[in-house]
Amino acid sequence: MRIITTLGAATFAVLLLPSSSYAQNSATNRSPLLEQVAACRQITSDAERLGCFDRAAGALDAAERQGEVVVVERGQIREARRQLFGFEIPSLPPMFGRDDPAERIDAVETTLLSAGQGLDGKWLFRLADGSEWRQIDSDPVRFQNRTGMEIRVRRAALGSYLLTAGRSRAVRVKRQ
Secondary structure, rough: OEEEEEEEEEEEOEEEEOOOOOOOOOOOOOOOHHHHHHHHHOOHHHHHHHHHHHHHHHHHHHHOOOOOOOEEEEEHHHHHHHHOOOOOOOOOHOOOOOOHHOOOOOOEEEEEEEEEOOOOOOOOEEOOOEEEEEEEOOOOOOOOOOOOOOOEEEEOOHOOEEEEEEOOOOOEEEOO
16 A cells, blocks of 8 residues: 655655565555654653654655655656556545645646547547547547647546547547
């Protein structure tokens, strides 16, 4: 199980990889290592607080160096969400921080690399962002099939997606 926690309003997150020595704190969804760092703030004696911070930071640093903890910046999380747009992965929100509606991606805009029809007459669109989308509706698709054409893929009703190529009508698609 992977867990991401954020430290205050900072622009980074900590992703814990599976480990028997680092169990999830179910009450707060925070890493025990991060909880140790936060707990040090409660110590009133300067010397004891510094010692606590040194121990907790050392444990966090050692876990990161051993691959038990991975530090991920918020921008990296946004990019991962963008790259995974269109894939239905039920465990994604817990892995990638709090499910903030402001962080949700509802559409991506990119350009067309290539498009072609399969034997079934349905189109496969290969986009510049590396994604591939296959037509799932049966309506005819009319657009100028040229590399570099602007493409927009957006969320639609009931978990479906619509792709618009240039000024063409929207085509119902599924991520491949």
